[in-house]
Amino acid sequence: MTLAQSPAPPYWAVIFTSQRTDGDQGYAAMAERMEALAKEQPGFLGLEHAGDASGSITVSYWRAPEDITAWKAQVEHREAQRLGRETWYARFQLRVCKVERAYGFERT
C-alpha cells in the first residue's frame, strides 16, 4: 500500500468502506479504471486503498467538497456506481469528511 501525500489541512476526504459479493465479475478492472479516472479529476489530491476479497477501505482526498460532488456525477463513474449496487457490493458506507488536522511520521 502506498501512502498518499497531501497538502496542509483543510482539505476533504471520502472514506469508502465496502464488503463485496462473491467472485470478481469485472470488479478488479473497474476498480483500476476508476482509480485512473479519479486521478484525472479536478481537485484530486490522492488515494489510499487496503483490503482483500472480503472487504476494503478506500480513502480519496480532494481539495474542496465541490470536487467530490463533480466526481460523484462523472458519467463513467456513475455507471460504475450503478454496477456496484447491482453486482459488486453486498454493502458499503460512504463518508464525506473535512480533514481538520494531520501529521505524519517518517523513519529516518
Added chain:
Amino acid sequence: MTLAQSPAPPYWAVIFTSQRTDGDQGYAAMAERMEALAKEQPGFLGLEHAGDASGSITVSYWRAPEDITAWKAQVEHREAQRLGRETWYARFQLRVCKVERAYGFERT
C-alpha cells in the same frame, strides 16, 4: 472486514494509514490490545481496519474532537504510540476529520 455502524453526521473520524517495518516485533498483540482499549473510551463509535504486512488503513470514529484528544493522551495508548515510532512503523499519516455527510447501501 467488518463495517462500522455510525450515527447520523456530524461525528469525527481518525484516518490512520501506515507502512510497517519488517517482522511482527509485538505489533499484532499491541494492535489487538489497542482496538479493545479504544472501544472502552468515551465517545468511541466504531473502527474499521484493512491491510496486510505491507501497509494498512485504520479508521476510528468518535463523537467529538475532545474524545480523540483524550484517546491520544490515554497512558497505555501513549506507550503504544512511542513503540510505534521506535519499532513498528516505517511511516504513517494521521488525519483528524469531521464527517459531514454519510450514506450506506445494503443489498436486500
